[in-house]
Amino acid sequence: MKTGLFWLTDMVIVAGTHGQFCNQLFRLGHHVANAIQLGYEVNCADFEHKHLFPHLMQHRLVSDKPLLSGFQQKLLKVGTRRPFQGTIRRLFEQQGYAVIDRAYEFNHADQRFLEQATQQRVIVTHWDFRDYESFNQQYAALKNMFALPAQAQKEATELIEKARCQGNMVVGVHLRRGDYAAWKGGKYYYDDDAYAGMMAHITDLLPEKRVTFVLCSNEPIRHAAFANWSTVVSDKTFLGDLATLSQCDLLFGPPSTFSGWASFIGQVPHYHMHQPNAKPRFDEFKVARG
Incomplete structure (x- = not known):
């Protein structure tokens, strides 16, 4: 023109x-x-x-x-x-x-x-x-x-392999903290009990599976809060965490495009917790459509 x-x-x-x-x-x-x-x-x-x-x-x-x-x-x-x-x-x-x-x-x-x-x-x-x-x-x-850098993918693969040695179902947990303390008045800044409750619920949903949870957060994680479950804690960069979540079998966390992108790019069913006491059905875990 x-x-x-x-x-x-x-x-x-x-x-x-x-x-x-x-x-x-x-x-x-x-x-x-x-x-x-x-x-x-x-x-x-x-x-x-x-x-x-x-x-x-x-x-x-x-x-x-x-x-x-x-x-x-x-x-x-x-x-x-x-x-x-x-x-x-x-x-x-x-x-x-x-x-x-x-x-x-x-x-x-x-x-x-x-x-x-x-x-x-x-x-x-x-x-x-x-x-x-x-x-x-x-x-x-x-x-x-949009493939992530090779180093981030390598870190993720190593962590997921470690998790798979502990169980046959790897569930990614996105403990979104940091900026969520202020975003929407802290509505989605969930405490450890909320995440632990969801982990217990998923374990009940999958009684035939040996579930291992991979914990990713933008704040330090209190290991003792999740001692009742088989866990692997990520200490990677945010790119490593994103790649890790994209290689899990299931994901959950508060509403966030971070876990949403991991779900889409890895085609991993995920669930966004809009309430701290969420108890979703298994069929409510879905791949993010964008």
């Missing part, structure tokens, strides 16, 4: 940084899956963790070359504030861009987005862009593109 003095090639620019590590993986993963499905290029110059994923940056439809000027970046940040959204959107539209600054769930019957993505540059500033159909259809490609 010709605008002013230059041509804008068709492309979707994933602008800005939203949330922590796995929030960013889900956001970009949906964009990449949509791009592969529809055949356009996606630009992720703002993705701050791209150095961890060399296969992602080698894909022919993914680029990380900065395309927006510093001034344009500042305009987009201002545009995230509701009073200025319309004005900033119109400024970019006058330059030949389309702007998506609201939550957007892609529908494959949506010809308007398809036309925009394949005929001009689209800037997506909102974190909540989702294409669940493509995200799951492109699982194999995403698994390759």
Whole structure:
């Protein structure tokens, strides 16, 4: 599409940084899956963790070359504030861009987005862009593109092998602490008793299995609180923990994209504890859909 003095090639620019590590993986993963499905290029110059994923940056439809000027970046940040959204959107539209600054769930019957993505540059500033159909259809490609560094995978494999020596069912426990003390007023900052109660429940759900629990946390773990169960405690980096959880047979923890991403990328059924005394049925453990 010709605008002013230059041509804008068709492309979707994933602008800005939203949330922590796995929030960013889900956001970009949906964009990449949509791009592969529809055949356009996606630009992720703002993705701050791209150095961890060399296969992602080698894909022919993914680029990380900065395309927006510093001034344009500042305009987009201002545009995230509701009073200025319309004005900033119109400024970019006058330059030949389309702007998506609201939550957007892609529908494959949506010809308007398809036309925009394949005929001009689209800037997506909102974190909540989702294409669940493509995200799951492109699982194999995403698994390759978002493969964690070899060292993290090696650490995880060693820990899981240790757990499998102790039992024939490995259940990952994501004891999310740290920032959860403040997030939503500490609603999901569960104490040891909540996790221990869930471990006891899972043991009862699987009487025919010898369950070993792999404990991962962003705070030190009190081993004595879980002495009644066969456990392996991770002391790895957050990347090692993520890889470890993705290699388990089941997962549970409070609502978190960290365990959600581990579930999706490892295709591991998981359960998010929305209450500290949760007692889910076995069929409530499901692979995260994205």
